[in-house]
Amino acid sequence: MDSLGKVLVSGASIAGLSTAYWMNKLGYKVTVVEIASELRKGGTAVDLRGNTIDLVKRMGIFDQLKLDRLSLELIEFKNADDGTEGSILLKNEGVQPGDDELEIERDKLVGILFNSIKNDIEFSFNNSIIALDETKDNMHVTFKNGTQRAFDLVLGCDGTHSGVRKIWFDKNIDYTYFLGAYFSISIVNKLLIKQNTMQFYNVPGKAYILNAYKNKTDIIFCFLSEKQIPYDYRDIEQQRNIILKQFAGQGWRTTELLEEIEKSENFYFDKFCQIKMPSWTKGRVALVGDAAYCASPAAGIGGSLAMEGAAALADALEKNNGNFGLAFTDYNKTLRPFIDDVQAEAELNVRENFIPRTEEAIRKRNTQKDPW
Numbered sequence: 001m002d003s004l005g006k007v008l009v010s011g012a013s014i015a016g017l018s019t020a021y022w023m024n025k026l027g028y029k030v031t032v033v034e035i036a037s038e039l040r041k042g043g044t045a046v047d048l049r050g051n052t053i054d055l056v057k058r059m060g061i062f063d064q065l066k067l068d069r070l071s072l073e074l075i076e077f078k079n080a081d082d083g084t085e086g087s088i089l090l091k092n093e094g095v096q097p098g099d100d101e102l103e104i105e106r107d108k109l110v111g112i113l114f115n116s117i118k119n120d121i122e123f124s125f126n127n128s129i130i131a132l133d134e135t136k137d138n139m140h141v142t143f144k145n146g147t148q149r150a151f152d153l154v155l156g157c158d159g160t161h162s163g164v165r166k167i168w169f170d171k172n173i174d175y176t177y178f179l180g181a182y183f184s185i186s187i188v189n190k191l192l193i194k195q196n197t198m199q200f201y202n203v204p205g206k207a208y209i210l211n212a213y214k215n216k217t218d219i220i221f222c223f224l225s226e227k228q229i230p231y232d233y234r235d236i237e238q239q240r241n242i243i244l245k246q247f248a249g250q251g252w253r254t255t256e257l258l259e260e261i262e263k264s265e266n267f268y269f270d271k272f273c274q275i276k277m278p279s280w281t282k283g284r285v286a287l288v289g290d291a292a293y294c295a296s297p298a299a300g301i302g303g304s305l306a307m308e309g310a311a312a313l314a315d316a317l318e319k320n321n322g323n324f325g326l327a328f329t330d331y332n333k334t335l336r337p338f339i340d341d342v343q344a345e346a347e348l349n350v351r352e353n354f355i356p357r358t359e360e361a362i363r364k365r366n367t368q369k370d371p372w
């Protein structure tokens with residue numbers, strides 16, 4: 001098949017690899033540029049459900065994903081004495097989960113996506129776009145490694161802090177929407193609670209989440225903050241100290257968990273924020289995934305959003321026979337209601353379900369039959 005044209009994808013994570021998969025399938029010649037020297041590792045599990053399950057079946061990777069699936073059985077809401085105030089039984093121990101939902105470690109998903117396309121697509125690691133220039137017929141791209149090339153389309157799949165968004169979209173607009181809270185994630189190689197279970201402990205304005213699977217435990221701390229906290233995003237120790245200071249002196253298993261965080265080799269800290277843009281496309285450039293419409297980890301479906309966004313863009317290009325102008329209009333229109341819903345729910349989740357503000361709200365959340 002003759003190539004439909006050349007596409008450059010920026011970012012090799014869930015959005016970028018999915019977008020590359022679909023563009024290659026449509027018949028474009030695809031190059032992926034990734035700023036890191038290899039696929040980026042780490043992160044908590046990714047939950048795929050509903051339409052995304054159909055998508056991964058269409059992509060032919062469902063059976064591979066199933067081999068590595070996780071199996072969360074129980075969520076418990078704890079009090080300061082480690083008593084259980086409420087719980088949600090998701091499935092009985094040892095029972096095979098159904099095929100309408102799939103939870104998998106982020107690394108595993110990214111690895112499977114990469115393997116499905118690595119032989120068909122050019123990858124440029126340790127590189128990034130530093131300048132974009134649109135001509136009548138294509139996009140001229142200048143890369144960090146000094147090369148310059150022309151592409152028909154440039155697709156920014158480079159996450160919340162997207163380089164493509166910063167270079168190409170309105171520099172006077174801050175598309176970031178702060179949700180008034182921060183979180184940290186450390187993954188330790190031991191079980192701090194029973195395998196395949198999750199625990200929540202809250203004090204007003206603060207949340208602890210433990211999630212145990214495959215002999216590992218995710219330790220997640222969240223806290224509300226009306227104002228944004230200034231910190232250096234490269235200074236991990238400074239960020240670790242923000243968490244240590246916020247949570248010092250609290251009850252439940254705080255001392256033990258803070259000790260784990262202090263010695264943990266992986267520590268990730270960020271604000272809960274969303275990306276809100278009036279249009280995800282401009283000229284020959286489109287954004288996909290967190291770069292365009294991050295809903296924050298509180299949505300719990302960042303991976304699904306990225307995969308559905310990639311497919312929506314590909315479907316729009318296919319429907320419009322590669323006419324990118326019409327396709328981009330379609331993409332902006334068809335995906336928008338879904339994104340608006342997910343972002344609104346995530347915002348509510350942060351304040352009401354993850355980090356309630358009062359003892360009363362915590363008690364209500366803990367004892368509700370279905371808090372979500």
Ligand SMILES: Cc1cc2nc3c(=O)[nH]c(=O)nc-3n(C[C@H](O)[C@H](O)[C@H](O)COP(=O)(O)OP(=O)(O)OC[C@H]3O[C@@H](n4cnc5c(N)ncnc54)[C@H](O)[C@@H]3O)c2cc1C
Binds near residue numbers: 012016033036129
């Ligand atoms: C290492 C890692 C850990 C994560 N952990 C969690 C987690 O624990 N919980 C959670 O809810 N979400 C987590 N996320 C975010 C989650 O993957 C996304 O919310 C979601 O899956 C959408 O993915 P995305 O591909 O749009 O963005 P991302 O997964 O953020 O991927 C963006 C990719 O673009 C690359 N990139 C960034 N800037 C540039 C640039 N200028 N040029 C080229 N490439 C660039 C990045 O290195 C990355 O590979 C994590 C992301 C990463 C990269």
